[in-house]
Amino acid sequence: MxxxxxxxxxxxxxxxxxxxxxxxxxxxxxxxxxxxxxxxxxxxxxxxxxxxxxxxxxxxxxxxxxxxxxxxxxxxxxxxxxxxxxxxxxxxxxxxxxxxxxxxxxxxxxxxxxxxxxxxxxxxxxxxxxxxxxxxxxxxxxxxxxxxxxxxxxxxxxxxxxxxxxxxTAANATASAVRVEATRAFGNLPPDVLRELLTATAPQTAAEIAAQMGVPLSVARYCVDQVYAEVVAEQQAKFDHEIAQILDTPDK
Ligand SMILES: [Zn+2]
Known part of the structure; x- marks a missing residue:
């Protein structure tokens, strides 16, 4: 310390x-x-x-x-x-x-x-x-x-x-760092693409996701194993908000 x-x-x-x-x-x-x-x-x-x-x-x-x-x-x-x-x-x-x-x-x-x-x-x-x-x-x-x-x-x-x-703790600091990297890597994908990427694949294909997305294996595993629902929900909320803003904006 x-x-x-x-x-x-x-x-x-x-x-x-x-x-x-x-x-x-x-x-x-x-x-x-x-x-x-x-x-x-x-x-x-x-x-x-x-x-x-x-x-x-x-x-x-x-x-x-x-x-x-x-x-x-x-x-x-x-x-x-x-x-x-x-x-x-x-x-x-x-x-x-x-x-x-x-x-x-x-x-x-x-x-x-x-x-x-x-x-x-x-x-x-x-x-x-x-x-x-x-x-x-x-x-x-x-x-x-x-x-x-x-x-x-x-x-x-x-x-x-x-x-x-x-x-x-050391464990949640590592999880937090991985989460930050996961959000950076996956944060701009539309929710349906993200959901498909993360749910259509089994945990053993985390290596394929890592190769496909160019992210460390730990990040791909993190998304697949632990927080894909959370990441998808966050993205869904973000896109829902953006769509609501577009719909609420009157035509000029
Ligand atoms: Zn004083």
């Missing part, structure tokens, strides 16, 4: 008005995040992931959305005063107008990130874990590396850590 950790800091204000004590007042911190990627082995280049790409994506997201922002919860009594749903050009509350005039950066937990209702240090860790997961998927084709934990620190004395509750 190997791990690598990205560190980043940003400045932001927040408030937790539902809690007793001084956290209910608007105040700011220099927030510090440590985002850890884990995986069972190194690749042929001797690395876990191409870390620069992941690091850059993660830092860009934090810098553009959270840095010098005000992080509030959707249940904060300031939120109704900010007219967030008001269409552009409509009259606004004086507070909302002042926010717009100074281009105040705002991130609303429970709205911009529905999974966490408040900008607590735990909620911020959960938010970063969510975005780290997506950015790691963009940065690598490996499916056996994952975000194992995210620690966020708001002061020298306060921190919270999100732990991945469901790290991939």
């Amino acid at each position: 190997f791990t690598e950790t990205v560190e980043h800091t940003w400045e932001a204000g927040h408030s937790l008005p539902h809690l007793p004590g001084k956290c209910s007042s608007l105040h700011g911190h220099t927030w510090r995040a440590s985002i850890t990627v884990a995986g069972p082995s190194l690749d042929q280049a001797g690395i876990l992931v191409e870390f620069g790409a992941f690091k850059q994506r993660m830092r860009d997201w934090i810098d553009s959305r959270l840095d010098h922002s005000l992080m509030l919860g959707a249940g904060d009594n300031l939120i109704p005063l900010l007219d967030l749903d008001q269409p552009a050009g409509e009259p606004r509350s004086p507070l909302a107008a002042a926010f717009i005039e100074r281009s105040q950066r705002l991130f609303v937990f429970g709205r911009d990130f529905p999974d966490a209702p408040w900008p607590s240090v735990e909620g911020v860790a959960q938010l970063l874990a969510h975005h780290a997961h997506t950015r790691l998927e963009q940065a690598t084709t490996r499916r056996d590396v994952y975000i194992s934990q995210v620690t966020v620190r708001e002061t020298d004395h306060n921190s919270a850590t999100w732990h991945n509750p469901d790290p991939p």
Whole structure:
């Protein structure tokens, strides 16, 4: 098992008005995040992931959305005063107008990130874990590396850590990688052709499918043995949707 950790800091204000004590007042911190990627082995280049790409994506997201922002919860009594749903050009509350005039950066937990209702240090860790997961998927084709934990620190004395509750096992990471390749190989075939290809053939002819489609035997076997129904159903739903869109489009 190997791990690598990205560190980043940003400045932001927040408030937790539902809690007793001084956290209910608007105040700011220099927030510090440590985002850890884990995986069972190194690749042929001797690395876990191409870390620069992941690091850059993660830092860009934090810098553009959270840095010098005000992080509030959707249940904060300031939120109704900010007219967030008001269409552009409509009259606004004086507070909302002042926010717009100074281009105040705002991130609303429970709205911009529905999974966490408040900008607590735990909620911020959960938010970063969510975005780290997506950015790691963009940065690598490996499916056996994952975000194992995210620690966020708001002061020298306060921190919270999100732990991945469901790290991939070696077996399901392999299945996931094969599935990704199967979808890539078979994903553009019409469902009837795909169904015929996969069901009209017995498992022992997976080798023929592999040769015919130019895919690894593991991918052909995967489709034939385990998920052809799922792959066909996905394709059927996609084609049904496309046909419905064509039928719903009025002639011009
Ligand atoms: Zn605080």
